Structure formats: structure tokens, C-alpha cells
Amino acid sequence: MTLMKSWVTSANSADALFPLNNLPYGVFSVGNDEPRCGVAIGDQILDMAALEEAGLIYLDEHRAFDLPFWNDVMELGPAVWSKLRISLQTMLAEGAPHKAAIEPHLVPLADATLHMPFLVAEYTDFYAGRQHAQNMGEILRGSPDLPDNWLHIPIGYNGRASSVVVSGTDIHRPNGQSKPIGADMPIFGPSKRLDIELEMGAIVGTACEHGTVITVEQADAMIFGYVLLNDWSARDIQGWEYQPLGPFQGKAFGTSISPWIVTKAALEPFRTAIPPRETQLLPYLNSTIDGLFDIELEVLIQPAGAGRATVLTKTNYHRMSYSSAEQLCHHASGGCGMSVGDLLGSGTISGPDRSEYGSLMELSWAGRDPFTLDTGETRTFIEDGDTLTLRGAAKGDGYQIGFGTCTGTLLPALKFPD
Incomplete structure (x- = not known):
């Protein structure tokens, strides 16, 4: 597999830790905001809670991303995990039609505080x-x-x-x-x-x-x-x-x-x-x-x-x-x-x-x-x-x-x- 190109240009470098091929999941906050779920892409974090609030992504009848952990998403199972990953890669891919709607929900990684990404059960x-x-x-x-x-x-x-x-x-x-x-x-x-x-x-x-x-x-x-x-x-x-x-x-x-x-x-x-x-x-x-x-x-x-x-x-x-x-x-x-x-x-x-x-x-x-x-x-x-x-x-x-x-x-x- 080769590099998948994104309209987030910082994700397209061979040195980027978080290209479109990756899209790792974390929890972040900015300033005094409450911690919430985010996805790393290049040098940015896609604010999943804001994306959900704007109706740009939907996984379940309950809010899945306005939380300080990814456990609720995990509980939805592998089929939903796959659907989520495909949706994210599609909306962040080079030439994606909804860039203008999604771009405002990117947060510079340098401005964020990172937290525990999930609740450790055992x-x-x-x-x-x-x-x-x-x-x-x-x-x-x-x-x-x-x-x-x-x-x-x-x-x-x-x-x-x-x-x-x-x-x-x-x-x-x-x-x-x-x-x-x-x-x-x-x-x-x-x-x-x-x-x-x-x-x-x-x-x-x-x-x-x-x-x-x-x-x-x-x-x-x-x-x-x-x-x-x-x-x-x-x-x-x-x-x-x-x-x-x-x-x-x-x-x-x-x-x-x-x-x-x-x-x-x-x-x-x-x-x-x-x-x-x-x-x-x-x-x-x-x-x-x-x-x-x-x-x-x-x-x-x-x-x-x-x-x-x-x-x-x-x-x-x-x-x-x-x-x-x-x-x-x-x-x-x-x-x-x-x-x-x-x-x-x-x-x-x-x-x-x-x-x-x-x-x-x-x-x-x-x-x-x-x-x-x-x-x-x-x-x-x-x-x-x-x-x-x-x-x-x-x-x-x-x-x-x-x-x-x-x-x-x-x-x-x-x-x-x-």
C-alpha cells in the first residue's frame, strides 16, 4: 500500500506520523474546553464531537464522540469500526466534496492537550x-x-x-x-x-x-x-x-x-x-x-x-x-x-x-x-x-x-x- 493523499496537506509528507492511512483515535481539549474525542490527521485533530454536533457524522442514536473516551465507539463493534474508518478516509481524502464543511472542525495539534484515550477496564x-x-x-x-x-x-x-x-x-x-x-x-x-x-x-x-x-x-x-x-x-x-x-x-x-x-x-x-x-x-x-x-x-x-x-x-x-x-x-x-x-x-x-x-x-x-x-x-x-x-x-x-x-x-x- 502507498500513501493515501488528503486535502489536509500536512498529512501527505513521508515524515507525517498521521497520514490518511493512519487516522488514530485520541481524546483532546483546548483551553478550558471539556475533553472530547478526536482523530489525528497530519498536524491537525479532527474534532469528532463538533463533527457529530454538525450532523456530519453519525454512528448511533446516542452521542458517541462528545465523551472523554472511545469506549462507547468500541462497544458498537467491528462492523461500525470499519464504517467509521471508511467515512473518515472518504471525507478527508484529496478531492473530497465536503471539505468546506469539515475544515472548520480541524484543531491544530500544537494547541491541544491530550488525555487518556479510553477508560482502562483491567x-x-x-x-x-x-x-x-x-x-x-x-x-x-x-x-x-x-x-x-x-x-x-x-x-x-x-x-x-x-x-x-x-x-x-x-x-x-x-x-x-x-x-x-x-x-x-x-x-x-x-x-x-x-x-x-x-x-x-x-x-x-x-x-x-x-x-x-x-x-x-x-x-x-x-x-x-x-x-x-x-x-x-x-x-x-x-x-x-x-x-x-x-x-x-x-x-x-x-x-x-x-x-x-x-x-x-x-x-x-x-x-x-x-x-x-x-x-x-x-x-x-x-x-x-x-x-x-x-x-x-x-x-x-x-x-x-x-x-x-x-x-x-x-x-x-x-x-x-x-x-x-x-x-x-x-x-x-x-x-x-x-x-x-x-x-x-x-x-x-x-x-x-x-x-x-x-x-x-x-x-x-x-x-x-x-x-x-x-x-x-x-x-x-x-x-x-x-x-x-x-x-x-x-x-x-x-x-x-x-x-x-x-x-x-x-x-x-x-x-x-x-
């Missing part, structure tokens, strides 16, 4: 990147051997929906218990090994009831879209608490997502196969669909006061060993109901080379190998004032499907009252 994070799992095994256990179950199921844990925040939200260094090497007792205080994890997030757009099961193909059809996801991690807190029940406080203080939902439809031209498996999955997880996407990803770090950011890593979503559809299928396989607005974190995305590692835990090898930034400073883990940024895009023929950025600045830990 949040589940997976551990589905093979290279990351092998690296963590080598770091923590001295062996890259995978756990016995890893090749058979997408391992995950249920996180905190309340901790999911939109890009640009500052994150406080968490307090918690940890147990220093050689200490007899644990200590309580700010995490000293604060990390990030480069992930993709899949958003469930249609529900399945408690007590039902779904196939991988059905799960794929349930996914509305994708966001960039940074699962901030307190490695020292997590290391003390995670046995035997898994992550808790070390993962409960912040998960950042990008503000634009890139629809699955926009990513269809970039579908790619899952890497070859050495072990056949059990029948319920078998599928013929290509469940991953060719999305180039990178992480940058910028210390407080620094004039430039350093690229820490560059990798690709197709490095994963389990797709979001497989993860969703497995999640529901025991009868767990899935809700509109459920968020599934892919797990840390790492490639085979150090330049592709998706966490500082890997990049510094648990703090044993400090790395140098472009500013000349060194890091092992994140320091207060550092800003971390995730970027991603699927690259087509003369265009790209961009996600925007997923950023967060680390603030000092909160102090307990005396």
Missing part, C-alpha cells in the same frame, strides 16, 4: 519476549534457559488499571520494601533500581462474557487498536516481593501509554508472522493468522537540563514470541470474562543484540555494566529528573503509521508525613 501484562526472558534468566539465575512453561503459554500477571496514565504524566519514584544483598532484614524506602520496559499495548474493543472461551481468530477480531506502553518497573522492590505470587508493588506505581490509539485496521498492511517455534503450542492456541506487526520502536532518555536525548535502544515489535491475540485467547481460556477497554501489555520487546534490549536492566546487565549517554553522563538505572520517551512507527511505501510519543519524567519519591 490491565494485564505479559512476559512474551523470548530474548528478554533469556536475558533476565541469565541476569537473575545465571542461565538463559527458559522456564518450563514459557514455550507453551504466554505468561502474564494482572496489574492495576488505576496505574495506567497517558504520555506526559510524571511518575514518582516508588517507595517499597527491598532486601539488599547480605542484609538480614528488608528495608523500606525509595527504589534504587528504577527501570522501564518497552512494550506495545493491545486494547480489547469487544467483550466476551465470563464462563465463555474464544479462539485466537476471535480474539484477534476483538482487538480495537494498539498503543505504545512503558511498564515502569522497580527492580529491587520486585526482586524481593515477586516470589511466590509474582509482581505487586514493584509494578503498581505507573504504566504509561501513548495518547493515540492506532487501529488494527491501519496496521493490517504490516502484519507479520510470529518467529518459528521450537515447541508446538497446544491446539487451543493454534492459529493460521499472522499475529504480529512490523513496527519499528525506540527508547530515548534525556537527563534533567540536558539539551538532547540519547537513543538507548531500537528494536521491532515482530521480535515477540506471542501475539496479542494469543495472549487474549489464553487469558479467556479458563472462563475469564474480558471487557471493553481491557489493556494487554505485550511484555518487554528485546532483540538479539544489546542495541535492541528493551529495558535498562538488560542494557546495564543489572547495574554491572554502566552505559554512557550522549551528554557524557553514565547510567545503570533511571535517575530523578530523567525523561524517558518511547517512539514507534510502521514504515510503508512513502508513508508511516505513527503512534506519537509515550513520555514520562521521573520525580523524586513521595515523602510520608511525620
